[in-house]
Amino acid sequence: MTIYFYKVWQPYGCFSNFSPHGIHIQGTYWPTVEHYYQAQKFVGSIDAVIIPLIHAAATPEEAAALGRCSTRQLRRDWDLVKTEIMREAVLKKFITHIDIREVLLKTGDEILVENSPTDSFWGCGANRAGLNHLGKTLMSVREEIRNLLSLTVTYE
Numbered sequence: 001m002t003i004y005f006y007k008v009w010q011p012y013g014c015f016s017n018f019s020p021h022g023i024h025i026q027g028t029y030w031p032t033v034e035h036y037y038q039a040q041k042f043v044g045s046i047d048a049v050i051i052p053l054i055h056a057a058a059t060p061e062e063a064a065a066l067g068r069c070s071t072r073q074l075r076r077d078w079d080l081v082k083t084e085i086m087r088e089a090v091l092k093k094f095i096t097h098i099d100i101r102e103v104l105l106k107t108g109d110e111i112l113v114e115n116s117p118t119d120s121f122w123g124c125g126a127n128r129a130g131l132n133h134l135g136k137t138l139m140s141v142r143e144e145i146r147n148l149l150s151l152t153v154t155y156e
């Protein structure tokens with residue numbers, strides 16, 4: 001059965017990038033995956049001054065609003081790198097936090113879908129036919145963690 005998730009307070013809310021699970025990446029702590037993802041949009045761009053503001057945002061909603069500001073210039077390679085950046089952050093999140101890693105692993109081989117009515121790239125969009133890249137990322141991370149855990153057991 002397909003598992004739909006979206007808002008943090010709904011079922012499987014820990015799969016949302018807005019969930020309060022911090023990550024350390026390259027020596028910096030980010031309060032949520034969303035903070036990290038939004039900040040990466042500006043690495044190397046003339047608007048990189050916004051990165052510390054996104055980092056310090058009080059909520060992921062605020063971080064997203066800063067990152068979505070249409071008058072700022074995104075890094076030129078953003079469309080090429082964004083899915084890999086997201087994957088790195090989501091993998092880090094589920095490696096760091098054991099409780100939600102268990103929730104992810106317990107979904108087995110179910111299809112995971114970000115049920116965003118407004119986003120047909122990361123989510124499935126209003127018609128549920130969108131690309132669902134966040135769901136695909138989570139399924140790929142689930143597989144990678146499963147493989148990592150089976151290696152650990154084998155060599156223990």
Ligand SMILES: Nc1c(N[C@@H]2O[C@H](COP(=O)(O)O)[C@@H](O)[C@H]2O)[nH]c(=O)[nH]c1=O
Binds near residue numbers: 006007008016064068
């Ligand atoms: N969960 C969730 C959202 N979805 C998230 O928004 C991000 C995409 O942002 P952008 O690339 O700037 O359009 C990505 O992390 C996606 O999972 N958006 C929201 O406004 N509220 C929410 O609760």
